[in-house]
Amino acid sequence: MATATMALPNAPLRYTAPIEAELDYLVASFATMPGLAVYPARWLAIQLLEGDETLLAEAEQLAGPALTEALEASMARLQPHYGDELDVALVDQRYRFVHALAGKSLTRPAVPPLTLSDRIDQVVTHRWLGIPIFLMLMWLVFTLTTEVAGPFVDWVDDVIAGPLSGWATALLSLVGLGETWVEGLVVDGMLAGMGGVLVFVPVLLSLYFALALLEDSGYMARAAFVMDRLMHSLGLHGKSFLPMIVGFGCTVPAIYATRTLDSQRDRILTGLLVPFMSCGARLPVYVLIAAIFFPAQAGMVIFGLYVTGIVVAIGSGMLLRQTVFRGQPAAPFVLELPPYRLPTPRGVWNQMWERTAAFVRKAWTIILGTSVVVWLLLAIPVRGEGSFADAPLEDSAFATLAGGVTPIFAPLGFGSWETSGALMTGFVAKEVVVATLIQTYAVDEEEEAHEATSFGEDVLGIVGGFLAATGDALLAIPGIIGFDLAGDEEEEATPSGLRGAIERGFAASSGGHSALAALAFLVFVLLYTPCMVAVAAARHEFGPRWMWFSIVGQFVIAWLGALIVFQGGKLLGL
Amino acid sequence: MLHQVLHAFESADGPLALDDLSRQLGIERSALEGMIAFWVRKGRLQELGGACGQAAGASCTCSSHPAGCSITSAGSRVITLKA
Incomplete structure (x- = not known):
């Protein structure tokens, strides 16, 4: 084997004269300390001047007090030159040396070649294009969510309202509980309440699919980056948008994410803004109401609500910065943008599953529990002649309780006991708003006649319905970009039997301006307290005083926002 | 050079990407x-x-939060001046 020897030119690193003088002095001193022979003398001198305390302790054990004396003498002589930043000077000179050396020995292109990530970033993080691109992508996400999930929502609703309810009724009849209040509790309370929320699982799966694609591709970090820039230019702490973007999913981790901010003031300020970012739990309410009142523009309405949340958060932040949290705007920061990647099917599925599973778990626990309580309160008559589970809903304890707060919502166009009650229970969790609306509006609807079917027919119907929904969903995708392959078929992402009842209810409470009242209702749902768990998180992070400030502030803003929408819309003749 | 880096943080007009x-x-x-x-x-x-940035990707989850969460990788690596 042939070998070759190669001599590389020496490029000795020389520090500035005062440092070199002290290094020479220390090297000479160390030569008189035999215990230190284990270390390269110049290296040891540099490390000790840089303040390596661990090494100093080791060296002192080997060399004794003479080492400390020599070092202190050197430091004292260097103090006039470098003050307390001797270590900075040493490290800086090394970087300068390496930088100069690399500059001389490496040949680089005058303009570094751009990677694919760089090229994409030039567009998506562009000063002027970045925010429109972010908004366009979010619009696409919500349109995709509503259009593609719509047929599956109908399918799940048909399964719950048809075969599942039928099986539950048949089972109860078998054990002698048919036609009793137990059947009402199971079918009208538990299945209607919890099922009404589970109907929206396809919507959430679609949303989380789209968000997982954006997230895993690396785009979300860019979204945070462009929004940071906007917020900073408005005098807000740019880093606030990082927790706020987490709030698109769930307010609770977003509140905990405020810990990434530097000061307690910034943390509290961001914690107050985070609940305005529309969390996933509000989406079922948007889909339900938007599909009833704005079927052709449901995606746009939902997108508008998300943007409204961002605008209200930024506006509230600016107001709070000028008043309660007056102070200097925080310093800017540097963000690492991960390279773009192709999302993996497994990664996307994991995210969809994890988040949707959390939603389903909530349906089994909080929503089921609340639905049972609401059903019981609806079943207990407090006036009139009715008996338990056999009385007009207007006479129920729930209607009486909800009626007590109805006047608050009357100026907003949705001052009925049904909507007031739904907003009250929505304080527990936003999905409960849907469950309560279904219980209060749909229970007094005449039950749709279902033909008696066998178990096998039910199963075939479920499978056939799923296949049909899949076909409809695929046909809906081209419609997003303007190619309507689904024809004029009406899309109804609304549980059956509800549409008419809710429309009539909103029309009655708004004096005929039902669409305006519905929009005001959505704005209220967007802006008031997200859920009890978020309240508990706010208390844990910021204390009871700020928790109450947050609850009251959000209620006032939600009320004013809904008032502006409803009364403003009426003034404009809408 | 080291002070140049600090100065860039102090004088930046808005957030910066590390590559920029x-x-x-x-x-x-x-x-x-x-x-x-x-x-x-x-x-x-x-x-x-x-933690949820470059390396973790899809494996980055929010299971520590009982309510679940979304857009976890928005928590990119951020470097800022210490107050």
Whole structure:
């Protein structure tokens, strides 16, 4: 084997004269300390001047007090030159040396070649294009969510309202509980309440699919980056948008994410803004109401609500910065943008599953529990002649309780006991708003006649319905970009039997301006307290005083926002 | 050079991407990382997040939060001046 020897030119690193003088002095001193022979003398001198305390302790054990004396003498002589930043000077000179050396020995292109990530970033993080691109992508996400999930929502609703309810009724009849209040509790309370929320699982799966694609591709970090820039230019702490973007999913981790901010003031300020970012739990309410009142523009309405949340958060932040949290705007920061990647099917599925599973778990626990309580309160008559589970809903304890707060919502166009009650229970969790609306509006609807079917027919119907929904969903995708392959078929992402009842209810409470009242209702749902768990998180992070400030502030803003929408819309003749 | 990095943080007009800072200062990205690490050790800069950034990707979850969460990887690595 042939070998070759190669001599590389020496490029000795020389520090500035005062440092070199002290290094020479220390090297000479160390030569008189035999215990230190284990270390390269110049290296040891540099490390000790840089303040390596661990090494100093080791060296002192080997060399004794003479080492400390020599070092202190050197430091004292260097103090006039470098003050307390001797270590900075040493490290800086090394970087300068390496930088100069690399500059001389490496040949680089005058303009570094751009990677694919760089090229994409030039567009998506562009000063002027970045925010429109972010908004366009979010619009696409919500349109995709509503259009593609719509047929599956109908399918799940048909399964719950048809075969599942039928099986539950048949089972109860078998054990002698048919036609009793137990059947009402199971079918009208538990299945209607919890099922009404589970109907929206396809919507959430679609949303989380789209968000997982954006997230895993690396785009979300860019979204945070462009929004940071906007917020900073408005005098807000740019880093606030990082927790706020987490709030698109769930307010609770977003509140905990405020810990990434530097000061307690910034943390509290961001914690107050985070609940305005529309969390996933509000989406079922948007889909339900938007599909009833704005079927052709449901995606746009939902997108508008998300943007409204961002605008209200930024506006509230600016107001709070000028008043309660007056102070200097925080310093800017540097963000690492991960390279773009192709999302993996497994990664996307994991995210969809994890988040949707959390939603389903909530349906089994909080929503089921609340639905049972609401059903019981609806079943207990407090006036009139009715008996338990056999009385007009207007006479129920729930209607009486909800009626007590109805006047608050009357100026907003949705001052009925049904909507007031739904907003009250929505304080527990936003999905409960849907469950309560279904219980209060749909229970007094005449039950749709279902033909008696066998178990096998039910199963075939479920499978056939799923296949049909899949076909409809695929046909809906081209419609997003303007190619309507689904024809004029009406899309109804609304549980059956509800549409008419809710429309009539909103029309009655708004004096005929039902669409305006519905929009005001959505704005209220967007802006008031997200859920009890978020309240508990706010208390844990910021204390009871700020928790109450947050609850009251959000209620006032939600009320004013809904008032502006409803009364403003009426003034404009809408 | 080290002070140049600190000065860039102090005088930036809005958030900066790490690669942009590297180009702006004419410092190799790897060298810049070392300089940032030095200032972090000195307590002049602080580094936050990043667990859900470059490496973790889809495996980055929020299972520690009982209510679940979304858009976890928005928690990119952030470097800022220490107050």
